[in-house]
Amino acid sequence: MQNFIYHNPTKLVFGKGMIARLSQLIPAGKRIMVTFGGGSARRNGVYDQVARALEGREYVEFWGIEPNPTVETLREAIALGREHRVDFLLAVGGGSVIDGTKLIAAGLRYEGDPWEIVLRGRADDTVPLGTVLTMAATGSEMNSGAVISRSETREKYAFQGSYPVFSVLDPQTTFSLPQRQIAAGLSDTFVHVMEQYLTTTGQSRLMDRWAEGILHTVVEVAPLIREERRDYDAMADYMLAATLALNDMIRMGVSQDWATHMIGHELTALHGLTHGATLAIVFNGTLRVLREQKRDKILQYGARIWGIVEGTDDERIDRTIARTEEFFRSLGLSTRLSEEGIGRETILEIERRFDAAGVRHGEAQNVDGALARRILEACL
Known part of the structure; x- marks a missing residue:
């Protein structure tokens, strides 16, 4: 067996009804941006659960992170996050939403173009993020990796971002997929x-x-x-x-x-x-x-x-x-x-x-x- 160092800081919150714990999982006083995909969270009831859990908290929503998230879309999310001085991110969706949010987390702390982070292959500083997983596949909810596309050049690369602080996994969110x-x-x-x-x-x-x-x-x-x-x-x-x-x-x-x-x-x-x-x-x-x-x-x-x-x-x-x-x-x-x-x-x-x-x-x-x-x- 080769030498290795293992460290995974993500708290896994698993099971029925666990989305309701978001208010306890996100530290008080945080300015939150909640990121979503194309709208399935509204149709499957996850959006309503998140909204109830965050009632009374200060947050802004960003919709439209596509499958195979593009840097073009994520630039818009970063601009919105800066406008609202966001200091905590909550990704609600599958691996694409989570991957995209990892680049947003890095981009909020980076002065240049976020594609430079992808090309470099790693993020040096990030805003903390949590996730509510609605599609099981990528494992992005409990690792630091992300894969981002650039439509302009038809490129797709992986980079290392931050581990989610926590990830909420309720299998019921997958029933309508x-x-x-x-x-x-x-x-x-x-x-x-x-x-x-x-x-x-x-x-x-x-x-x-x-x-x-x-x-x-x-x-x-x-x-x-x-x-x-x-x-x-x-x-x-x-x-x-x-x-x-x-x-x-x-x-x-x-x-x-x-x-x-x-x-x-x-x-x-x-x-x-x-x-x-x-x-x-x-x-x-x-x-x-x-x-x-x-x-x-x-x-x-x-x-x-x-x-x-x-x-x-x-x-x-x-x-x-x-x-x-x-x-x-x-x-x-x-x-x-x-x-x-x-x-x-x-x-x-x-x-x-x-x-x-x-x-x-x-x-x-x-x-x-x-x-x-x-x-x-x-x-x-």
Whole structure:
């Protein structure tokens, strides 16, 4: 196991009716800005719960943080926050709203353009923020990462902001979500785990078992949620699994990959495809192209998650990759670029972008432009 430092300061407030605790969670005297997405919080009743909890408090609202939040929209939010001298932020929504609010938190303390923070990859000073999660997927409610897009240049990059001070998770807020959003969230959760798990064997028994526990949970609850979205216990397991998949817990002392995510970000930037949907396509290509590099871990994964233990090693790997693709399909997601109308022009552009940036992703730092092209070609 590698050396590591683990610190996660986010207070998790989980369960039915917990939104009512906001008045206790946000320190008195704070000038609050509450950030929202496109309006689903009004339709699902979350807005009313937040408003009741903040009754008597000084706050301003900002609406319109889009899926794959853009710096163009967030500049407007920062201007509003400065106008009202905001010193506490509350993000109400899914990962996009939370990610966007992390840039707002940094931008309120930064004199230059907030895109400079994204390009630098980190924020040095931020306004504190809390969250009310309404869509389980990204884990942004309990980590410091965020991913921001720039429409003008069709770019999308990650940066490190601040951990939320607290995050309120009530599984009931997810009951009204469209099926495709839930499917993308399950895909995102699954691949978050795989980016930290499917590297090499023998690094940590404990991290492997924790990761496998989350994978088993996602696989078990996915059909339950598909059949009945108001199943509280299934939604509770899914919501917590998404948080634990990316709150730094299962990465302690082990190598990580993240090549699938970096390629997926480019697909979103170029085509607007939902993040979780890009992962359902790209991850299968990653397995096909890097099967020898990841050979031992694929065999372990196939045995422990899918029960694939019979046959030669190559036969088991083939069946494991096929079973993984079948899982994404069971969610109702595409697993091939051609199904989304994406072809070679996009593949070559992503290769060019990787080469121009000089990046090398993956646990072996070998996923450069040429290897990214091979992975995408395996997804056609």
